[in-house]
Amino acid sequence: MTFTQILGHQRQKYILRRAVASGRLAHAYMFEGAEGIGKRLMALALVRAVFCLKGTGCGDCTACRKVDHHNHPDLHILEPDGAAIKIDQVRALQKELSFRPLEATKKTCLIDGAEKLNPAAGNALLKTLEEPPGDTLLILMTPQPEGVLSTIRSRCQRLPFSRLGREHLKEALAERLGVDETEAHVLAALSEGSFKKALGKHRDLFLERRKDLLKTLTGLSQGSILPLFDLAEALAKEKESLPDILEIFQAFFRDLLLFHHGRPEQELVNIDLLETIHRRAGRETYSSLLRKLGAINASRQQLDRNVNRQLALDVLLMQLAA
Numbered sequence: 001m002t003f004t005q006i007l008g009h010q011r012q013k014y015i016l017r018r019a020v021a022s023g024r025l026a027h028a029y030m031f032e033g034a035e036g037i038g039k040r041l042m043a044l045a046l047v048r049a050v051f052c053l054k055g056t057g058c059g060d061c062t063a064c065r066k067v068d069h070h071n072h073p074d075l076h077i078l079e080p081d082g083a084a085i086k087i088d089q090v091r092a093l094q095k096e097l098s099f100r101p102l103e104a105t106k107k108t109c110l111i112d113g114a115e116k117l118n119p120a121a122g123n124a125l126l127k128t129l130e131e132p133p134g135d136t137l138l139i140l141m142t143p144q145p146e147g148v149l150s151t152i153r154s155r156c157q158r159l160p161f162s163r164l165g166r167e168h169l170k171e172a173l174a175e176r177l178g179v180d181e182t183e184a185h186v187l188a189a190l191s192e193g194s195f196k197k198a199l200g201k202h203r204d205l206f207l208e209r210r211k212d213l214l215k216t217l218t219g220l221s222q223g224s225i226l227p228l229f230d231l232a233e234a235l236a237k238e239k240e241s242l243p244d245i246l247e248i249f250q251a252f253f254r255d256l257l258l259f260h261h262g263r264p265e266q267e268l269v270n271i272d273l274l275e276t277i278h279r280r281a282g283r284e285t286y287s288s289l290l291r292k293l294g295a296i297n298a299s300r301q302q303l304d305r306n307v308n309r310q311l312a313l314d315v316l317l318m319q320l321a322a
């Protein structure tokens with residue numbers, strides 16, 4: 001992956017390219033921003049630009065190819081082992097960094113999920129940041145900079161990354177990856193600017209499963225309590241996907257609200273479910289929709305606080321079926 005192939009983040013590319021070209025790279029960077037928006041791709045593009053035998057990040061030389069395959073002897077990648085990055089991992093890295101680079105001009109290390117450095121590991125890493133051994137380049141990445149020790153943060157050059165805009169993401173999904181225009185629209189709208197979400201396991205959730213979920217949801221009525229509880233029970237078991245499922249519900253009711261306001265169809269998320277939206281909108285009022293959106297919001301907050309999931313979902317679905 002070269003800088004040019006990375007979508008968006010023009011300012012960050014400019015800063016990094018200029019630093020490479022002028023030989024003024026910092027010893028340590030911290031790339032900050034949401035999951036899946038391209039921080040790691042940018043880090044690898046930077047390493048490639050630094051290691052490339054032609055000095056361009058060409059993609060063809062052996063150095064570039066080794067970076068792409070993660071088997072360059074001077075590139076180390078540190079990731080959480082389970083829930084945390086542990087001190088043993090940092091010590092092993094420090095040992096590696098104490099040797100001279102084998103093939104490149106410097107040793108580099110990517111630390112992905114820097115907020116997961118446990119306190120001991122963080123303090124150990126601090127020593128490396130204070131006195132970098134020889135010529136090293138450390139790139140820390142995190143969606144939660146406030147979760148990283150402030151002493152680590154202050155020793156890195158911090159580079160914030162923003163989410164990709166909806167239109168930007170849609171265009172890229174359609175043009176570069178050949179995703180169908182309607183699907184690209186829905187994926188971009190639901191992925192909050194995250195390429196990883198749009199293409200990973202969310203792809204099915206946001207496309208096919210979304211239709212099934214909304215079909216079941218719109219089929220519920222307060223009179224038929226059993227199907228309602230069945231759905232709540234099934235959803236309560238999906239702890240990991242639940243925030244995204246609620247996002248799907250929220251997007252649907254937001255669509256109904258926009259439809260009520262006579263907004264153009266292109267502004268809706270579920271442009272492939274226009275018929276359902278027309279039908280359902282006829283049964284809702286402005287205030288019923290606001291109430292339902294409020295209920296979804298409230299249950300999102302409750303679920304963040306680890307309340308009884310099934311109970312929270314029972315109540316939510318009853319409110320949505322009203």
Ligand SMILES: [Zn+2]
Nearest residue numbers: 052058061064
């Ligand atoms: Zn190259």
